[in-house]
Amino acid sequence: MDFSGTLSILLAICITCWLLLPTRRKKNWSHLPPGPTPVPLLGNMLQVEVKELIKSLRKLSETYGPIYTFHLGSRPCVVLSGYKVLKEALIDKAEEFSGRGDFPAVQMWSHGNGIVYGTGERWRQLRRFAISTFKNFGMGKRSMEERIKEEAQYLVSEFRKTEGKPFDPTFFLSCAGSNIICTLVFGERFEYTDEKFLTLLNLINSNWKLMSSTWGQLLFTFPKIMRHVPGPHRQIYKNYLKLAAFVGEQLKMHQELLDPNNPRDFIDCFLIKIQQEKNNPTTHFNDETMSKTTVNLFFAGTETVSSTLRYGLRILLRHPEIEEKLHEEIDRVIGPHRSPCMEDRSRMPYTDAVLHEIQRFADIVPMGVPHTVTRDIQFRGYTLPKDLNIIPLLCTAQADPTQFKNPACFDPAHFLDENGRFRRNDAFMAFSAGKRVCLGESLALMELFIFLTAILQNFTLRALVAPAEIDITPESSGLGSIPRPYQFCLLPR
Ligand code: HEM
Secondary structure (H helix, E strand, C coil): CCHHHHHHHHHHHHHHHHHHCCCCCCCCCCCCCCCCCCECCCECHHHCCHHHHHHHHHHHHHHHCCEEEEEECCEEEEEEECHHHHHHHHHHCCCCCCEECCCHHHHHHHCCCCCCCCCHHHHHHHHHHHHHHHHHCCCCCHHHHHHHHHHHHHHHHHHHCCCCCCECCHHHHHHHHHHHHHHHHHCCCCCCCCHHHHHHHHHHHHHHHHHHCHHHHHHHHCHHHHCCCCCHHHHHHHHHHHHHHHHHHHHHHHHHHCCCCCCCCHHHHHHHHHHHCCCCCCCCCCHHHHHHHHHHHHHHHHHHHHHHHHHHHHHHHHCHHHHHHHHHHHHHHCCCCCCCCHHHHHHCHHHHHHHHHHHHHHCCCCCCCCEECCCCEEECCEEECCCCEEEEEHHHHHCCCCCCCCCCCCCHHHHECCCCCECCCCCCCCCCCHHHCCCCHHHHHHHHHHHHHHHHHHEEEEECCCHHHCCCCCCCCCCCCCCCCCCEEEEEC
């Protein structure tokens, strides 16, 4: 069934429900910011392109300003658009905006448990625990760096096997990124040919795609109805169950081999914490939270890094002059005989700027992840009631013309000062900001730097078409923007 057919059926179901169901009294939303007028049940969905939700939301902010109310079906949400208002909310009122908003595609599986989709005291404790455990295992420190360097060499040797012939890098980049999380969480990496590992990657990739598809958008908008409508979106829940089953097997193996005095990884640390808290009747540490949290880490950490790298390589194929400058800096600072390491970064401002610009431009989580306000608050003259959904349009900070000179263009100068030194920009919000800021930020930055420099140290990119023909506009169609598959060659240097 095509999309318009589905939409007609949905409309019919909505209107029938509206006519048959008794009117429900909703919370008083009368002091919310103004926005487009909603219609019952469909909300504002007739005023947007479901396939281009983000573009539509950005467009609406031209009419209604940086803060407006938008009805996702029958749920009112407040949309924040532009760096200034995002900073005021996520950073200046970090605590108040730290709730997690509805994420219907995952809710059926997560039930609000785990880090990414959790909220309140359980989320706080799980997040604190994960951060301190990651620190112990060297996230942002040397041991993790060694692991990433090692994985970069596996990646380079896989790339060598292509012998300069055209190929699509998607699969290899996903393996490399995911193996870093595997090391942290399971204490081991997998071969790129390992059947179970490949199944795991397929499940993550498939859910990321489904959640960003039109079907995913419809589920996001009309969760109660879409749960009963057949379609590919229903696979999201099934895939989560399979991911959880994989994690469950790992948990069992870890339980059998656990040495409380010598934890090997995140799961061992979680098992020890469960033991320590076993007499606490209100503890949040149990098998269920462990499983949900572990799946969260996989999902959040695998596709994000590899998609960013894929975009990055495509942008460099479009801009060979930038690739050339990167080669020059890599050759000057690292040379051909040793692996890139994090110490190099401070002496490679151009590479650092290019990586930030790739993240700004590619914008792989353009809509952020929905937040809620944790209590009734006054914000910019409006009353936002507790639990109100907030959509932080992170892409609007990263494309804010008051913060970036030429936001529509890919230009590493956005992150360089007049002396060619790396310059931070607070509007860089690829990892969001405030209390919910991405938990894997430092790990992701380390992976991006080491993987990209290792690739360019060993290869020159060669496009199959003229660079000017390569389209690098991000496909920000949904919650995550998935780069289109593409082929190119890597010529050994
Ligand atoms: C380029 C790579 C990455 C990008 C662009 C990215 C981006 C994001 C964004 C936008 C959020 C939502 C923050 C919010 O709610 O405001 C997030 C959350 C999160 N990310 Fe990442 N991420 C990346 C890599 C990673 C990695 C490698 C990990 C693995 C450890 C990770 C773990 C998480 C977790 C656990 C959360 C949920 C935090 C919470 O709700 O408290 N991310 N990320």
